[in-house]
Amino acid sequence: MNFEDLEVWKRAVALSCEVYRQTSKISDFGFRDQLTRSGLSIPSNIAEGYERQSNKEKSQFLNIAK
Secondary structure (H helix, E strand, O other), X not given: OOHHHOHHHHHHHHHHHHHHHHHOOOOOXXXXXXXXXXXXXXXXXXXXXXXXXXXXXXXXXXXXXX
């Protein structure tokens, strides 16, 4: 099993895609960029944490994702 099999990761990716769709027409690039980067950080941190060896590191990345 890898992180791509996790339901929480799949939902986070779907949320990230929705953030991109909903913000595509925002003219303030800085604001739009901040929103899209924050949306992308959720599945990224889940994936990063999943790959870590220690439970402490895994927990750290999952806390960042939430």
